[in-house]
Amino acid sequence: MAFAVTEQAPHPEWDKATTEALLRFREAESTPPRAWLVRSLQVPVQDWLDNHVVSLRAEYLGHVFPGAALKDVRDEVEAGYPQEEYPERQALTAAFHAFLSRMRPEDSVVALDGQHLHIGRISSEASYINDDGKNTM
Secondary structure, eight states: OHHHHHTSOOOTTSOHHHHHHHHHHHHHHHOOOOEEEOOOSSSOHHHHHHHTOOOOBOTTOOOOOTTOOHHHHHHHHHHHOTTSOHHHHHHHHHHHHIIIIIOOTTOEEEEEETTEEEEEEOOSOOOOEEETTEEEO
16 A cells, blocks of 8 residues: 555556645655745745744745645646736746745745845744735745
8 A cells, every 4th residue: 555655556446636636645755845945026034033934925926825726826827917928927836836845844945135145944834924014825
């Protein structure tokens, strides 16, 4: 049974959600902690330091749950950010997907602030907060 869960291909009759859940499980079990360079384009690094969080403005992103598939994030970005050019929507999709589905507790984050390098560790899953009426994750 352990081989089937960790190595065998997903059953061809499984629905897409079940197959994706198994693949995310496998990735989570086999991936050591990662290090992420996080660029502060929308939120000052000092805010992150003061609040002990790394955040990303998501004011036009529909509610996408942590662990969401890339396609689901892309669909929400396309719906919420039609005013942005295609390359910007691609960058937003990559950033939101990383925050929601790739970054994990115990991963390291690195942020540059001028000449200063700040290093931290992720302690919880991604979540949304309401910051001055704007969605932030």
